Amino acid sequence: MIVTTLKPLDEVLGFILPYSDILVVGCDGCNQPPRGLREASTLGQLLDLAGKPRGKVFNFKITTVGKQCDDYMAASVLKPQTGNAEAVLSLACGLGVQTLAKIFPELPVFPVQNTHFMGAEDRDDGILEMRCVGCGDCLLAVTGGICPLACCPKGLLNGACGGAKDDKCELSPEKDCAWVLIYNSLKRQGKLDLLKGYRPPRDYQLTGWKITA
């Protein structure tokens, strides 16, 4: 999922101060933590409380979309609800914000969040961690289900650098060495011979920037 964090409220307040009628749009998609209807309502309430002392009264319309980054879905759900909105607050990642900007070319669309990375969730530890860089050439079949590009700070493709200490990364000792993890995983699966193969350097062109759906 796409990992996001909320911007400070005063920054968001700054965006919308010039306007009064505002459409607040949650996203029920892959955003993590989820920013659906509840977050949209709460945001409206908080901004209302923040505006009052400045004599500012907002009129929020609260709604949410299954996936803000799907222009068809977003437009179908939101267009009928726009009313006389003067601005839009998007609780999606950067993709959702841009999609809304596209479907509402006349309206300013503001991000409520900062977008970080594609992350996986560890619920018990309450952690969201980058696990995939979107290289366009997935290696996980031969690396025991662990991505060295995302998990090894050096992005090494052919085994450990040799600097790991106590199985921890020499660059960030709080992190497990990705190649130790890969080794252990392959060992558990009895596939250590996979490590013998040579993996050519990453082809950055494969990441791409556009594909035809």
Add this chain to the structure above:
Amino acid sequence: MSELVPQEDLTLVEEVICGAGGKVYLAPCQIACPLGEDIQRSHAMLALLPLDPEEADRQIIRIGDEIYEKNPLFPVCSYICGICERRCNYKDETGAVRRRMLVRLVADRYIRYLETAPTLPTPDKGKVAVIGSGPGGLMCAYELSKRGYRVTILERSHELGGALRLIPRYRLPGDIVDSVINSLLRIAHIEVRLGAEIGGVGKKIDDLKKEGYQAVFLATGTPVSRPLTINGKPVDNVNLEGVTLGLNLLYEVNQGISSPGLYRDKKVIVVGGGNVAFDVARTARRLGGEVTLVCLENENRSSRDGIPADGEEVEGAAQEGIRIVYSRGVAEVIGESGKFKKIKCPRCTSVFDENGGFSPRFNHDDVVYLEGDVLLVTIGQGRDRAIYEQEGLLGKSRKLDVDEITLMSNLKEGVFIGGDVKRVGFAAEAMRDGLNAAESIDRYIRGEDLRTGRKKEYQDAPVLSNAYYKSQPPLIWVPAEERLNFEPFEKPFTLEQVVEEARRCLCCGPCKSCKGCVAAGLQPVVSGIEYDEESCINCGDCAFYCPCDAISFKIPHGVSFDMTLCRGCGLCAAVCPAMAIELESWERERISGSITEAVSDMKRPGILVFLCQWTVLPPLDKKTNPNAGVIDVPCAARVESIHILEALQQGVGGVLIVACPEEDCHRQTGSREVQRSIAALEKRLSQIGIQDRVSFCTVTPRHQEEFERELERFSRKIESIGSKESK
């Protein structure tokens, strides 16, 4: 807190059937209780006793009424039973919930009320004879009378109660037994004939039938003491002066026949390792004897050959200076000029054989002699076979031939047999037989099938892994030196201790088979969950946070709720990002309505309090707190940011969320989770400078002064913010 719900409005517990197996899902304690007392329910009601003493008393009587419904001898059980505690899910953590002590408090108050409690309607159906007035007979008589039958108890002895009358008074006071039995006879219009032996020279069952009794329940117990044997042969010399049966001693002491200093300066040897042997040993000790107890079993109670008596008995006896000699049998009783002198005790190498059969083995090369003046033999009891033989009730190999489910004799119609005579056990087990026999007799007289739908299968509710386990309160005994008399030495719990201990109960069973909180007036119904699958975004937060594992994922989309596990905390409703979940009675809109109402009713700067109901605080006094309003929630976990912000938007000065301390949270993680979500909210509020208007605190349940202190402190804080802002 809302008003007590009038009794007739209370829908009692429902049977919650689990899955396709059709098994009844219950807390393990309730399954263990031979009478199926609604244990969890009464614990919840005790945990929620109101602070007002009069109101609490009324509630206690009501709890008593409910227990009495299922167990009319419960005051007795509150002294001598503890079967449920053996199965309590808390047992292996920090020790079982002390149900017996909880019920004791109820019993001690209820027993007085019972003396004047209203009677059952006068029975007018057919006549039934109950032979024997032990717990089994009494229970059967009570239940039959409840069903409208005219019951006569025929008892051989000159008093009622059966083996209860043998239990030493320091464990079970005689006046408790008297009072409970007298009330029972009065309430249930039971006729009694004392000194009425059946069999032998007395009447026969056929005579009773001629007198118009339509059915007979035989619960004659096990009055015959088992004789000493070695290798299957009787031990000689048991007729020496000084050799007695332990049961005789118990009888004589309770009847006041034996003198208080009977064993002063005497060495007493008790043979046997069961609870009854310990009763005998501790009784002998109280009569001044220097007591040694010899038993076949070893000290390690968890091993196959471990001593069968309860740990508390062994511990208590040791404190009282009773010496216990483990792993020894009695091969020979030796006398001198007609008087008992000593016993020869070979080492017992094993008690049970591979199949669990009783067949002690000895090493006769390892022998000790124990000398004494008195030998008390207490190695078990058996039934009096004569009547059963006479009445033709013994089948193959001279065993009672009784149907296990209906308890009717397979050899004689209309004759039912149960209690210790059928299988030696605890009092409550004999009562269960009495209850089952009553059901059978009712069906028999009405000409219905005796067996259909009788056998219910139960399944333990799964063990919730609690976040905190509070320690078990110790039993308080009068010190050994001071208790060598026949006064009860176990101190009852105070009301506060009872409430505290009841709160330890994990409420393992489904809410619907408990409804204790409903009975206590906390909420109108056991809350259901309303889940809107269409709004669900499949994020899994509800399932992750539910403290009761009540939520699981559906394939391919959505979640499902197992209401046998749900404890109605409302955490799922509070966390769901899509607001797709509602908790019945605490729906989002309803809470909003309460907020508006409370806000309109308070002086400014108002304080809105969200209060967990399990803190059991009395309603807020509006006169002394005109600027505060309280909204009760089933658990602080139900509180969500939306409602806190709503109150602030409506202009209240501050919002205070009050939960029970984490270790005291009835919903396990409720208190912790609400703290987490409030901390997150405060962080956001700090970005607009109003974080001080929201505060969280915990209050020890029932501690009103703590709550008032917190409210006072918060009010002052809000006032000071107000005056700063107006400057």
